[in-house]
Amino acid sequence: MEKAASFLFAGTSFNKKKYADEIAWFKEKKETENEVDYLSSFERVNPGSEEVTVSTKKRKRKQAASEAVEGFNVFKSSKKALVISQENKTDEGENLSKEKKKMNLKLEADSILRKQYNIHVSGNNVASPLKSFADLSSVYIWIFAIVSHKLKIEMMYCRCLCKGRECFACAPTGSGKTLAFVSPMLMKLKHASTEGVRAVILCPTRELAAQTTRECKKLAEGNKFYIKLLTKKLIRSADLTKLRCDILISTPLRLSSAIKKRKLDLSRVEYLVLDESDKLFELGLIKQIDSVVKACSNPSIIRSLFSATLPDSVEELARTIMHDAVRVIIGRKNTASESVNQKLVFAGTEEGKLLALRQSFQERLNPPVLIFVQSKERAKELYEELKFDNIRVGVIHSDLSETQRENVVNDFRAGKTWVLIATDVIARGMDFKGVNCVINYDFPDSAAAYIHRIGRSGRAGRTGEAITFYTEDDVPFLRNIANVMAASGCEVPSWIMALRKLRWKRHRPKRESILTIPDVPEE
Numbered sequence: 001m002e003k004a005a006s007f008l009f010a011g012t013s014f015n016k017k018k019y020a021d022e023i024a025w026f027k028e029k030k031e032t033e034n035e036v037d038y039l040s041s042f043e044r045v046n047p048g049s050e051e052v053t054v055s056t057k058k059r060k061r062k063q064a065a066s067e068a069v070e071g072f073n074v075f076k077s078s079k080k081a082l083v084i085s086q087e088n089k090t091d092e093g094e095n096l097s098k099e100k101k102k103m104n105l106k107l108e109a110d111s112i113l114r115k116q117y118n119i120h121v122s123g124n125n126v127a128s129p130l131k132s133f134a135d136l137s138s139v140y141i142w143i144f145a146i147v148s149h150k151l152k153i154e155m156m157y158c159r160c161l162c163k164g165r166e167c168f169a170c171a172p173t174g175s176g177k178t179l180a181f182v183s184p185m186l187m188k189l190k191h192a193s194t195e196g197v198r199a200v201i202l203c204p205t206r207e208l209a210a211q212t213t214r215e216c217k218k219l220a221e222g223n224k225f226y227i228k229l230l231t232k233k234l235i236r237s238a239d240l241t242k243l244r245c246d247i248l249i250s251t252p253l254r255l256s257s258a259i260k261k262r263k264l265d266l267s268r269v270e271y272l273v274l275d276e277s278d279k280l281f282e283l284g285l286i287k288q289i290d291s292v293v294k295a296c297s298n299p300s301i302i303r304s305l306f307s308a309t310l311p312d313s314v315e316e317l318a319r320t321i322m323h324d325a326v327r328v329i330i331g332r333k334n335t336a337s338e339s340v341n342q343k344l345v346f347a348g349t350e351e352g353k354l355l356a357l358r359q360s361f362q363e364r365l366n367p368p369v370l371i372f373v374q375s376k377e378r379a380k381e382l383y384e385e386l387k388f389d390n391i392r393v394g395v396i397h398s399d400l401s402e403t404q405r406e407n408v409v410n411d412f413r414a415g416k417t418w419v420l421i422a423t424d425v426i427a428r429g430m431d432f433k434g435v436n437c438v439i440n441y442d443f444p445d446s447a448a449a450y451i452h453r454i455g456r457s458g459r460a461g462r463t464g465e466a467i468t469f470y471t472e473d474d475v476p477f478l479r480n481i482a483n484v485m486a487a488s489g490c491e492v493p494s495w496i497m498a499l500r501k502l503r504w505k506r507h508r509p510k511r512e513s514i515l516t517i518p519d520v521p522e523e
């Protein structure tokens, strides 16, 4: 256990100060105490259960005995439990009914635990959620995820993948989905191999693919896994048929063109993860996804879909290719992270938006701040305006080269720039540490875009803020955003909730130019 756990923690830096309580909690208690802890919490929510009346000592013995009879992993290694179970073997019929009762109690406990943590699971033969330190010894999972109770997705998904199940997973932004699919994947792959690509992770953008590669490498540090980001350079320089790679991370376009041109062999792939899956299943990418799915022809492949937003249409489509998939939803599907305080601000006109932004920067600029606009032209314009104000500002959009985009992201991560203006290109999956505020300078074009944009703040248990400017043009679409806000516990004016809900495809109205300064030089 220790070895496996240290392998998982290798290269991952946890904020030990922040999680000091949890670490202390974990250190102070022995395995058995934690087991009892779980039991007593179960009893608290089951006052009617007969277990409440028995003494702690008796209860422990009773628990150990019946778990051993059933062969659950939790207490399997306990010799005492085995002895007691043999002593108790009196009548087979009685044992059978005890077993049934115990099984029912276990199912009930699983369901209470899921309810407590807002985990919704469906599918056949779904594994129990991880609940105590004892469970860790069987699947070597993230201790911090369990004690902090914040990163629940890892609890459930690790269990599914370790049991070899395909999975749809939908959990809020910043809840740790990346580690939820990378850590069990590394555990299952065990060690590096020369047998070609064994796992593929698809991400919708290059920035996200690069970030995921970095996370994978950090997590695998000390173990010689070959983890590769499929770059243009790699495609040009290497003979991909001989590529030594355990985990390959790519965007769909790059991978499908590599499959086509260089005959990359994906027939041994054991794990395929589609991160930000709803984005990947959008019309523009579906052909490439299809070619990747076909190329991963190993019949025992395990495929998983992850996102903070998972429309029913995507689920339906994906189900046609998945085998008996488990569906794991943390919280409510398609809702924003509850740790982001969301506000709507009426700015009247385009001019009003710039004024409001300048004013809020003068009053309190609490960097890092991310500002989203609806097009690259507008990103460039706002950049010129803010540069003029002597703000440490960066801009990222699809007109920049790969290296330029990389530099902009690195500068923002390093704190060299305090404000980053962006299009939706970085709205998904990007994990900038501690973004204090997201400003939707231009109203998002869908509820999903809103959820992902504001989800760049309030990550990994931290709190954040999101401000959305709206003008007259945006009013018909306010209700859609207001619904998301209300679902995550934010206050919304009643007049907005009374607006008619519109079905929207894409709301990108033609907006007046942001520029107030004349003659912007061409970049």
Ligand SMILES: Nc1ncnc2c1ncn2[C@@H]1O[C@H](COP(=O)(O)OP(=O)(O)OP(=O)(O)O)[C@@H](O)[C@H]1O
Pocket (backbone or CB within 6 Å): 014, 142, 144, 145, 151, 154, 171, 172, 173, 174, 175, 176, 177, 178, 179, 307, 308, 428, 429, 430, 431, 455, 456, 459, 460
């Ligand atoms: N068990 C954990 N304990 C502490 N921090 C964690 C844990 N798991 C993940 N994190 C941190 O939480 C942050 C958010 O994780 P991640 O980027 O995987 O979120 P996500 O759910 O994929 O979000 P998004 O939907 O925006 O892509 C990261 O900085 C990650 O290092």
